[in-house]
Amino acid sequence: MPDPQPASVYDLDHKAEVENLATFAVLVDNEPGVLHRLVGLFAARGYNIESLTVAETDRNAHTSRVTIVTRGTPHVLGQIEAQLEKMVSTRHVQDVTRDPNGLERELALVKVKSLGAERVEALRVADIFRARVIDTTHESFVFEITGAPNKIDKFAELMRPLGLVELSRTGVLSITRGADAL
Amino acid sequence: MTAHQTITAPEAADTEMMSGAEIVVRSLIDQGVEVLFGYPGGAVLPIYDALFAEPRLRHILVRHEQGATHAAEGYARSTGKPGVVLVTSGPGATNAVTGIVDALMDSIPLVVITGQVATHLIGTDAFQECDTIGITRSITKHNYLVKNVDDLPRIMHEAFHIATSGRPGPVVIDIPKDVQFGKAAYQGPQAVTHAHDYRPQVKGDAGRIAEAVTLIAQSRRPILYTGGGVINAGPRASELLREFAELTGAPVTSTLMGLGAFPAADPKWLGMLGMHGSFEANHAMHDCDVMVALGARFDDRVTGRLDAFAPTSRKIHVDIDASSIGKNVRCDVGIVGDAASVLEDMIAAWKAMRLSVDKTALDEWWKQIEVWRARDCFAYTPDSKLIKPQQAVERLYHHAKDKDVYITTEVGQHQMWAAQYFRFEDPNRWMTSGGLGTMGYGLPAAVGVQIAHPDSLVIDIAGDASVQMTMQEMATAIQYDLPIKIFILNNEWMGMVRQWQQLLHGERYSHSYSESLPDFVKMAEAFGAVGLRAEHPGELDDKIAEMISVRRPVLFDCRVTKEENCFPMIPSGKAHNEMILAQEARDLGSIIDDAGKRLV
Numbered sequence: 001m002p003d004p005q006p007a008s009v010y011d012l013d014h015k016a017e018v019e020n021l022a023t024f025a026v027l028v029d030n031e032p033g034v035l036h037r038l039v040g041l042f043a044a045r046g047y048n049i050e051s052l053t054v055a056e057t058d059r060n061a062h063t064s065r066v067t068i069v070t071r072g073t074p075h076v077l078g079q080i081e082a083q084l085e086k087m088v089s090t091r092h093v094q095d096v097t098r099d100p101n102g103l104e105r106e107l108a109l110v111k112v113k114s115l116g117a118e119r120v121e122a123l124r125v126a127d128i129f130r131a132r133v134i135d136t137t138h139e140s141f142v143f144e145i146t147g148a149p150n151k152i153d154k155f156a157e158l159m160r161p162l163g164l165v166e167l168s169r170t171g172v173l174s175i176t177r178g179a180d181a182l
Numbered sequence: 183m184t185a186h187q188t189i190t191a192p193e194a195a196d197t198e199m200m201s202g203a204e205i206v207v208r209s210l211i212d213q214g215v216e217v218l219f220g221y222p223g224g225a226v227l228p229i230y231d232a233l234f235a236e237p238r239l240r241h242i243l244v245r246h247e248q249g250a251t252h253a254a255e256g257y258a259r260s261t262g263k264p265g266v267v268l269v270t271s272g273p274g275a276t277n278a279v280t281g282i283v284d285a286l287m288d289s290i291p292l293v294v295i296t297g298q299v300a301t302h303l304i305g306t307d308a309f310q311e312c313d314t315i316g317i318t319r320s321i322t323k324h325n326y327l328v329k330n331v332d333d334l335p336r337i338m339h340e341a342f343h344i345a346t347s348g349r350p351g352p353v354v355i356d357i358p359k360d361v362q363f364g365k366a367a368y369q370g371p372q373a374v375t376h377a378h379d380y381r382p383q384v385k386g387d388a389g390r391i392a393e394a395v396t397l398i399a400q401s402r403r404p405i406l407y408t409g410g411g412v413i414n415a416g417p418r419a420s421e422l423l424r425e426f427a428e429l430t431g432a433p434v435t436s437t438l439m440g441l442g443a444f445p446a447a448d449p450k451w452l453g454m455l456g457m458h459g460s461f462e463a464n465h466a467m468h469d470c471d472v473m474v475a476l477g478a479r480f481d482d483r484v485t486g487r488l489d490a491f492a493p494t495s496r497k498i499h500v501d502i503d504a505s506s507i508g509k510n511v512r513c514d515v516g517i518v519g520d521a522a523s524v525l526e527d528m529i530a531a532w533k534a535m536r537l538s539v540d541k542t543a544l545d546e547w548w549k550q551i552e553v554w555r556a557r558d559c560f561a562y563t564p565d566s567k568l569i570k571p572q573q574a575v576e577r578l579y580h581h582a583k584d585k586d587v588y589i590t591t592e593v594g595q596h597q598m599w600a601a602q603y604f605r606f607e608d609p610n611r612w613m614t615s616g617g618l619g620t621m622g623y624g625l626p627a628a629v630g631v632q633i634a635h636p637d638s639l640v641i642d643i644a645g646d647a648s649v650q651m652t653m654q655e656m657a658t659a660i661q662y663d664l665p666i667k668i669f670i671l672n673n674e675w676m677g678m679v680r681q682w683q684q685l686l687h688g689e690r691y692s693h694s695y696s697e698s699l700p701d702f703v704k705m706a707e708a709f710g711a712v713g714l715r716a717e718h719p720g721e722l723d724d725k726i727a728e729m730i731s732v733r734r735p736v737l738f739d740c741r742v743t744k745e746e747n748c749f750p751m752i753p754s755g756k757a758h759n760e761m762i763l764a765q766e767a768r769d770l771g772s773i774i775d776d777a778g779k780r781l782v
């Protein structure tokens with residue numbers, strides 16, 4: 001039999017890998033300290049948290065859904081998923097980013113303070129982005145906008161020169177298309 | 183169901199009202215617990231009261247809560263059963279922290295019950311209050327604060343399930359004092375509904391197992407690299423490992439935590455691998471073409487320089503913990519599962535697929551291994567006047583090997599010499615602090631082992647610095663008439679610190695010499711134990727024989743050469759095949775580069 005002499009796959013340098021954003025949907029038992037446990041895991045192992053949303057989603061089953069956006073090389077993201085799975089309080093982990101059926105939405109409240117032509121332009125831009133006006137004064141608007149995170153980034157970027165003074169974002173929520181549930 | 187449950191019929195138990203403290207005691211009994219290690223205090227007094235007249239539970243009173251956790255670890259490691267600890271709130275809990283982390287790092291099943299101030303006092307900075315749950319969250323597999331006594335039966339039974347299944351680990355249950363007094367209906371282990379859906383994967387994927395055995399059959403230079411996971415998987419895993427090694431003819435090496443899973447007497451045994459492992463084990467790891475990691479986690483002390491770790495190999499990694507696979511080292515075939523279950527399936531697949539090894543290639547491989555083995559990496563030069571530490575362990579092994587012996591260690595040079603010169607034929611005989619590296623582990627661990635195995639020979643191979651960290655547990659050994667043997671390799675230094683200062687810091691021995699040491703013989707006598715001292719090679723054998731024959735706790739002050747270094751050694755930042763032997767170690771400082779010095 002010929003000596004296979006396999007080339008090593010281990011000399012791949014993790015540092016050379018590109019960091020990507022990833023969104024994990026985590027179903028956890030809703031019990032005191034569960035969020036601390038999850039956040040503590042990220043802190044202790046040096047993972048990033050870009051955004052985090054959490055709320056109870058099933059009162060009878062005592063489960064909460066956590067959506068966590070993080071950044072890392074494929075190796076680190078794999079570790080994050082495995083470490084999340086390992087928590088006793090975890091029921092399911094789903095990498096929404098890798099799922100072609102993954103949907104991501106975020107809600108933002110955007111306060112814009114401007115007068116005259118800028119005020120009119122702000123309204124026009126909001127219309128294009130299907131943002132709703134939920135409060136107004138003679139010199140300001142509060143817009144409500146939902147969409148993928150990059151849509152909100154884009155909206156905020158356009159509003160900045162038009163008098164954006166305050167931005168509040170929920171962080172990313174996620175779900176998958178189709179009939180299958182997490 | 184345990185035998186204890188026959189005392190009360192399960193139906194009656196379902197409706198039986200008990201206090202929280204009684205629920206704790208009853209749950210322990212129903213879980214088959216026979217021994218717990220603890221220390222009373224204000225916030226656990228109700229539980230201690232429930233223990234007062236309880237004949238089914240044996241409580242071992244330690245002298246410090248750290249001792250309780252290490253004793254429970256020793257008990258667990260040597261029996262395969264979970265260790266149970268009971269301590270009070272505040273300082274009781276914080277003192278237990280070191281042992282809890284130690285158990286997490288080395289995957290030891292512990293259930294640690296801590297008292298807490300009454301629920302209405304939590305958050306008021308009450309006397310002996312601390313945020314036990316917050317402190318222990320990242321150092322446990324799971325933890326609980328019991329706010330309602332109705333939850334207590336469920337939590338008690340769930341804690342044992344979590345601690346012992348999957349990758350074992352410590353679970354903390356923090357019970358406020360008012361919950362211990364509160365009344366609730368008791369439910370037995372079978373009656374409770376678990377709140378957590380915790381079902382770790384035990385059986386490995388059949389496709390991956392087939393892939394793995396095919397890879398092994400095609401290999402020319404295979405090696406089995408086994409770890410603590412094989413021990414944790416139970417004695418059956420060790421038997422299966424022997425069978426699998428026999429089938430494949432592959433050499434076997436093991437981590438510090440895995441010693442004993444494969445018999446040292448078997449010619450296929452290469453000895454421990456890693457920083458102070460054997461020359462043949464490390465070279466075989468470096469040159470292998472297929473590596474089978476079984477219940478081992480590619481710790482930095484094992485791999486050495488990662489980018490030069492076994493560069494020509496394909497790696498199969500079997501681990502119960504999915505997060506261990508691919509964590510430090512990428513593997514080609516990752517199998518999540520229990521070591522015993524996967525080994526069983528691998529053996530079955532090997533036979534079903536009628537696989538066989540390439541005999542010629544394997545013979546070549548063994549020829550090469552014998553060349554490495556012939557270097558005799560553990561050779562040392564005995565001295566006519568002074569006892570060499572290696573010699574001390576070797577003689578100890580000679581006297582103990584035919585006995586029913588269990589070994590614990592502290593952490594440092596003596597630990598490595600024990601791993602190198604003491605040879606283990608069976609699992610669960612070797613208790614050491616591997617992951618956390620806790621000085622002070624060995625003496626209390628020996629207490630726990632001796633409690634579990636009262637008629638066996640239990641020896642703590644210790645260092646003079648480590649042993650002082652938990653010396654108070656000698657009083658525990660006396661109280662319970664535990665004939666543990668504390669064999670101190672006394673060189674008056676923190677030996678491993680001294681070695682690193684010599685080799686890496688230009689012989690600047692900063693604060694590593696103990697200018698004042700107790701007289702260990704007098705100290706033994708003060709505790710009520712036997713003190714022995716050996717200072718010359720000529721008296722070593724007689725003194726060791728005396729130590730073993732005494733049916734009482736012994737502190738053995740073995741005076742060894744002061745400046746002996748632990749070799750062979752993979753210098754930090756180097757690869758397995760750059761391992762250096764004692765005779766080459768004159769100028770290690772120039773071998774290790776600056777990057778290596780920054781590694782621990």
